[in-house]
Amino acid sequence: MPTVSVKRDLLFKALGRTYTDEEFDELCFEFGLELDEITSEKEIISKEQGDKKAEGASDVVLYKIDVPANRYDLLCLEGLVRGLQVFKERIKAPLYKRVMPNGEIQKLIITEETAKIRPYAVAAVLRNIKFTKDRYDSFIELQEKLHQNICRKRALVAIGAHDLDSLSGPFTFTAKRPSDIKFKPLSKTKEYTACELMNIYKTDNHLKHYLHIIENKPLYPVIYDSNGVVLSMPPIINGNHSKITLNTRNVFIECTGTDFTKAKIVLDIIVTMFSEYCENQFTVEAAEVVFPNGKSYTFPELAYRKEMVRADLINKKVGIRETPENLAKLLTRMCLKSEVIGDGNQIEIEIPPTRADIIHACDIVEDAAIAYGYNNIQMTLPKTYTIANQFPLNKLTELLRHDMAAAGFTEALTFALCSQEDIADKLGVDISATKAVHISNPKTAEFQVARTTLLPGLLKTIAANRKMPLPLKLFEISDIVVKDSSRDVGARNYRHLCAVYYNKNPGFEIIHGLLDRIMQLLDVPPGEKKGGYVIKASEGWKLFYHNGYQQS
């Protein structure tokens, strides 16, 4: 869940009123946000790096607010305020408009070289924008939040924002050999080739996470203006030349990526959020993108979509009985402008470009429920009549574990994942003989395989409890995993029972007795007869097997 941190006083100013922390927390809860933390820059630094480093840092109060992962329109102060103000019916949701420029339209031409590395790009212009320090910071922060979330750490989409007045179109989005790309990147004082930059950024704590996206590719994506100035080398870094500042008035925004839909959503979010500060509020200047096949498209899309939902469907899904008019009003409070049409039971809902999360009527139902207030919904019990059944394997497990405890053994609960060594070398078994399932991306050796036997876990439990008085009598009834090509996934669980007796003397008769007791409980008679049981010496676990016992 992304966390957005906003300055409290700035937030209250924009909301046109102040709240106590409790009141604001309550408002967040109702709206589906969470006031996660109240802090300040100073507090954050002092927590992370100690009080000394925090000296002189700002003690302006910050609210850290958790935003649902699909609400990209709430990832900055501007969006949060707009959402809450509309929710509280203090303002109406703005209508976002794409306008054509007075002069020539800005063009971004995609060449075919991009196809293999980053085939999509979209662009738009924010004309006559007015930044302040806070707005500028919020603009940068929003890009970062989008990069971390919907853009999947820049792998799907990367955003570049440029001072349009420092550039001259048309722009070209192409891909070149890294050695052929040379420019002065953001916050550097000289030019580097792309190869050099990739080396430099290996030690950059922020950028090093994105290098893998293009690192071993023959061609790197790059955007030039008509004079050969590098705008950006997505998804890594922008050029220093077109850097935006507090004085920038016209912003050229490009989003490049591997997911066209997400690139369009990201562009829509940025321009809807920040066109608030344009001279013509909530208008965005169009840009044209020419694809390698010659087709050209105009962005941002800023598409409004109409959905039709029956009022009784909403009532039925939520469990309320509101009039269609009231439901339309509730939806409008969620930035979904709605009206009753047709037979009086139909609600027409306008999905704005900021609400890419609305993809089905169920999303609309949820918004109606949120505006109604979850905690105002009458709780009722469904009349669903069912007879309960236990899963037979678990039923047996429950019965058996109680009797194992009654036999004086104590239940252990050990991990299903372990190291290869645990199930192989340490038991004198070759790993290839175990039929174990192997994990491809373990962070440590503890998670290399799924256990094929419960024994290592019990032995480790004993090792960790050596200070306990003897004897230790432990058991576990749980699942192990082995490969099995007859199963759809190629592996299956087996329920095992394992017990261990640990004392100064071996006491084989005790574990043997436990086995007899278990067989008694399972109604299996001793003896060679059919349906009976015998125990035989095993080659397998050598020393261990004498004290440990396993059954599947």
Add this chain to the structure above:
Amino acid sequence: MAAHAPGAGSGSGCSGAGRDTPSAPGAAMADGPVADVLLRRLEAADGGLDSAELAAELGVEHQAVVGAVKSLQALGEIIEAELRSTKRWELTAEGEEIAREGSHEARVFRSVPPEGLAQSELMRLPSGKVGFSKAMSNKWIRVDKSAADGPRVFRVVDSMEDDVQRRLQLVRGGQAEKLAEKERSELRKRKLLTEVTLKTYWVSKGSAFSTSVSKQEAELSPEMISSGSWRDRPFKPYNFSARGVLPDSGHLHPLLKVRTQFRQIFLEMGFTEMPTDNFIESSFWNFDALFQPQQHPARDQHDTFFLQDPAEALQLPMDYVHRVKRTHSQGGYGSQGYKYTWKLDEARKNLLRTHTTAASARALYRLARKKPFTPIKYFSIDRVFRNETLDATHLAEFHQIEGVVADHGLTLGHLMGVLREFFTKLGITQLRFKPAYNPYTEPSMEVFSYHQGLKKWVEVGNSGLFRPEMLLPMGLPENVSVIAWGLSLERPTMIKYGINNIRELVGHKVNLQMVYDSPLCRLDAEPGPPQTQEAA
């Protein structure tokens, strides 16, 4: 250990009859000679006697007399003992030394010869430092700073009276009361005297006083019963303040005790248990079937354990897979879809299931294939796996509890109603619901309960209605809604048993003593568990 026998504790009442019988060869005095002497002295005494005085007379430790008093007391009404505390002045070790050898100042005075002594030399004497300043302030000596070889000390008076020594000797002689209050307190400040409180007993005859008390029997033997001698024997009473001997027993693991209770709750509510005995799942069932897009962060290597072997699922229900694919990439069933290129390879990737909802998806798919549709209530509690950063409250594997209800026309109000009943059975009655986002439920709600200990609302579960994009491709009828909720087993267990570090609860580093000592799990019985810290 005391044996249970009639008359135990008051057996002394008829001890006279039994003391000569052969089966009671002891007839010995209770607890040895001191008690014996005590009883005889008491018989002769007029009124009573003091335990400390008796100790002094007998030349034994006071504690020995106290022990005798206590053992006699335990026999019933033989004696009466009244605890008295008296204060007494005693000399400290230094005080003893001074009473013997004189005060430091007196010793300093005596060591100064008429012709005087170099101050430096005087200071080297054992009593030098303390005695010098006292002797100065008593004006017994003086210092000549102008002397040739440095300061020199001379006597001022020819003789003096060592009051300190005299007073301490008085105290030693037990005549502390002869000193004035001020004098005592000055000596105490000099750490020469100390006031001790002495607890003594004033012992007098009890209603069943007797000088010959027979030893009490600790255990009832078969012989005593068969001979009937138990009737005449005194028995030692039980010691109820000591701990009993715990029986040898096996123990169930606390987390699994809580699991048993959750199963019980679901069964009481008519929920059927789903099979969950498959830790290995394909990405398809774990994510795709739940309408979780393939670029979703949960599908990242950082969050999920993928498998190297067997790396891919061998079989998928291809008809259904195609419907899922279409819903993701193009939409359908009233959905816009996610509009991306859905890849079968991605869906085939095997993993360790990240939630039991994968098992729920399989169960719902099986339900959808059974015609006609029958309403169901399902539950499961089993392990899930996350490739997460580990800390005091997070492990790479934990148990998920999940409840699912599928029926025609279920509402959000129904979900809340079921949750209310479920949590009431857990002893949680104050609930509220927060809008939330889950990829596969819409509407979604997080469940919060008011925690009395923490004085705040804490999240206790997550819930919602499964998305139509998940249910309709399975083939469930359109007007069937499925409500579902989930929570972890570890968190309520940690809260219940007051455990702050999850490693003490789950895994081989478990604290077995904790397992041995953990009480029954009665979720609805107690008001609030002893909790110090929030478990995440």
